[in-house]
Amino acid sequence: MKVFFTTILSLFVSATSFAAKNDAVMVDGSSTVFPITEAIAEDFRNPYPRVRVAIGVSGTGGGFKKFVKGETDINNASRKIKDSEMALAKKYNVSYKEIPVAYDGISVVVSKKNDWVDYISVAELKKIWQPGSTVKTWKDVRASWPDKEIRLYGPGTDSGTFDYFTKAINGKAHVSRSNFTKSEDDNVLVQGVQNDPAALAYFGFAYYQENQDKIRAVPVKANDTAKAIMPSVESINSGSYTPLSRAVYIYVNPEALKKDNVYNFVRHYLQAAPRLVKDVGYVPLPKEAYLTELKKLEQERVALGGDRLAKQD
Amino acid sequence: MNRRLMDRSFYWFCKSMTWMALGILLILIFHICRQGCEYLDWQFLSSLPSRSPEKAGIKTALAGTVWIICFTALFAIPFGIATALYLEEYAPKRHPFVRLLQINIANLAGMPSIIYGLLGLTIFVRSLGFERSILAGSLTLALLILPVIVIASQEAIKAVPDSIRFAAYAMGARRYQVVLGQVLPSAIPGIMTGIILSISRAIGETAPLIIVGAMSYIAYTPESIFDMFTVLPVQIYNWAGRPKEEFHAIAAAGIMVLLLLLLSLNFIAVTIRSRYQRYK
Numbered sequence: 045m046k047v048f049f050t051t052i053l054s055l056f057v058s059a060t061s062f063a064a065k066n067d068a069v070m071v072d073g074s075s076t077v078f079p080i081t082e083a084i085a086e087d088f089r090n091p092y093p094r095v096r097v098a099i100g101v102s103g104t105g106g107g108f109k110k111f112v113k114g115e116t117d118i119n120n121a122s123r124k125i126k127d128s129e130m131a132l133a134k135k136y137n138v139s140y141k142e143i144p145v146a147y148d149g150i151s152v153v154v155s156k157k158n159d160w161v162d163y164i165s166v167a168e169l170k171k172i173w174q175p176g177s178t179v180k181t182w183k184d185v186r187a188s189w190p191d192k193e194i195r196l197y198g199p200g201t202d203s204g205t206f207d208y209f210t211k212a213i214n215g216k217a218h219v220s221r222s223n224f225t226k227s228e229d230d231n232v233l234v235q236g237v238q239n240d241p242a243a244l245a246y247f248g249f250a251y252y253q254e255n256q257d258k259i260r261a262v263p264v265k266a267n268d269t270a271k272a273i274m275p276s277v278e279s280i281n282s283g284s285y286t287p288l289s290r291a292v293y294i295y296v297n298p299e300a301l302k303k304d305n306v307y308n309f310v311r312h313y314l315q316a317a318p319r320l321v322k323d324v325g326y327v328p329l330p331k332e333a334y335l336t337e338l339k340k341l342e343q344e345r346v347a348l349g350g351d352r353l354a355k356q357d
Numbered sequence: 358m359n360r361r362l363m364d365r366s367f368y369w370f371c372k373s374m375t376w377m378a379l380g381i382l383l384i385l386i387f388h389i390c391r392q393g394c395e396y397l398d399w400q401f402l403s404s405l406p407s408r409s410p411e412k413a414g415i416k417t418a419l420a421g422t423v424w425i426i427c428f429t430a431l432f433a434i435p436f437g438i439a440t441a442l443y444l445e446e447y448a449p450k451r452h453p454f455v456r457l458l459q460i461n462i463a464n465l466a467g468m469p470s471i472i473y474g475l476l477g478l479t480i481f482v483r484s485l486g487f488e489r490s491i492l493a494g495s496l497t498l499a500l501l502i503l504p505v506i507v508i509a510s511q512e513a514i515k516a517v518p519d520s521i522r523f524a525a526y527a528m529g530a531r532r533y534q535v536v537l538g539q540v541l542p543s544a545i546p547g548i549m550t551g552i553i554l555s556i557s558r559a560i561g562e563t564a565p566l567i568i569v570g571a572m573s574y575i576a577y578t579p580e581s582i583f584d585m586f587t588v589l590p591v592q593i594y595n596w597a598g599r600p601k602e603e604f605h606a607i608a609a610a611g612i613m614v615l616l617l618l619l620l621s622l623n624f625i626a627v628t629i630r631s632r633y634q635r636y637k
Contacts, residue, residue, distance in 0.1 A: 082574045083408040098585045099574035229598045254600035
């Protein structure tokens, strides 16, 4: 009995002696950006094997809730910070630095068995997805298409992809017809579409890239005069795949940049991104963009009173 | 004639239901094993998580789960058994407060696990300042399984025949001697069943741990209960949602590890149970 109590007691006493978390790099946020940051963190193990990096996935908004209180060093974000979040950051006296790290192109896809869709325009997409949409068959979208029931698939309403798509297509974030099959897991959407010629879905570019043998992307036409553009590394990178390509970000707390480990991690992020972003299915920014960000980061660090080259832990 | 027919058909009904459930389970396990077996090797068990499927491993998640489960058991079992002993052996059964307690415990046993996650976040992570640590995670899971342990232990204690208690008293034993020396050992097999069931539940829990702050990527194994952690179900969920098909096979391998861990824990518990049964 005595032994038991001493063990418990010593466990609690040791609480005070552990401050190990301070030197860890704490990242949280979007599930969309997670694969990129994870790849960087893994690569970061090579030059800095002893630095601890921990990445959580609470979603962009959930991550910001922690970030604005200074609980995390870096937040993965698939959208820009909102005004309400800025206000909170101010309240808790936390500032932030926004760094774009990659592009993502939302792909509109159909089954390989669908042989009638050649391209789709933003106006047609809006007709399909706007709230209260009356589109029931493909014919309702365009008269030359067959009179088959259209079955719709899309990401769940908590995802950044949903936010972005609805904003780009319907004009307002979070506004959409509600009678479509939703899933937070994009693989479910791929499965739903692949064997159903009458299905239509939209999700992140990475999932289209990995499943090109099962589904095909539909070229998107921004307006009547524009050309229909296929989502591809080139079209997303050059910005011609509009309006469905977007940048994804990391937000860094400048206070955390004073810590060598965090600074080294962000620095490594920008150095390794051109090489690794493609690996995980996203489109890298132009090389110069990373260099500019890197320079800004180094200046920021010097301004904070640190060395440009932080010592290795 | 009619009654005989009923007799036969009821027998077949029960039998077919049993086999159907078992069959579905077997198909599921078979499917998982076929998908995952090629990735399940020592390299998989001993590697850190990675973006490339060939290098990805489950070391941190496995270590996290073992830590979490050990501390969950450490916190929940003493509280659970002591509560059950108090309620069955000491508390006045008809007292309104005790009855209220009883109803609450039964209700808590049926509460969705996500609520425990929110509770853990408020109390352990924020108020007590444990942050996203193994301590916070295992305390949350301990709360989650506590009601199940209490109820199962109570049933086991209730089943101990009074003759044993009376015999002990007749020998001049004090109450604590009766409870600790006679009632508890006789009730251990039943209590162990409750513990096995609740630990199995805790091992598969994802939702409350994600809320409390289990990480999705972590490249080091915990060294103290104040370290951050990830657990098997979180890692499996993470892999299952990846675009690369190979990761789905890796998720299956992860599920196999989870099942094996569960089986081995249950094996230990069953061994303890059968020992006590012999002792009885």
